[in-house]
Amino acid sequence: MKTRxxxxxxxxxxxEILNRVAYKGESFVVERSGRPVCEIRPAQEEGITTQELxxxxxxxxxxxxxxxxxxxxxxxxxxxxxLPWER
Numbered sequence: 043m044k045t046r047x048x049x050x051x052x053x054x055x056x057x058e059i060l061n062r063v064a065y066k067g068e069s070f071v072v073e074r075s076g077r078p079v080c081e082i083r084p085a086q087e088e089g090i091t092t093q094e095l096x097x098x099x100x101x102x103x104x105x106x107x108x109x110x111x112x113x114x115x116x117x118x119x120x121x122x123x124x125l126p127w128e129r
Contacts, residue, residue: 044069049079 045068052059052072062068062087068081090098 044071044081044083046071046073046078048072049074052082 047055047059047070049072052070058072063070063082063084067084069081071078072080072082
């Protein structure tokens with residue numbers, strides 16, 4: 043549900059509104075003279091769906107045997123020794 047607030051209230055309580063958006067996922071509709079002007083809501087993370095990823099991978103070039111051989115070689119690499127210093 044979106045909370046309706048005036049532009050004046052949004053200005054006075056901007057930090058509080060941002061916290062409520064960031065930590066509680068709330069959304070606000072900011073009004074001026076009783077009319078909606080903008081919406082303050084959590085940002086949408088950009089990304090793709092699994093199906094979109096599958097389609098992208100299908101549309102690319104298929105690996106040849108030499109590439110698959112290289113992958114197989116890298117799978118059997120020795121373990122790296124621990125670092126001699128503390129992190």
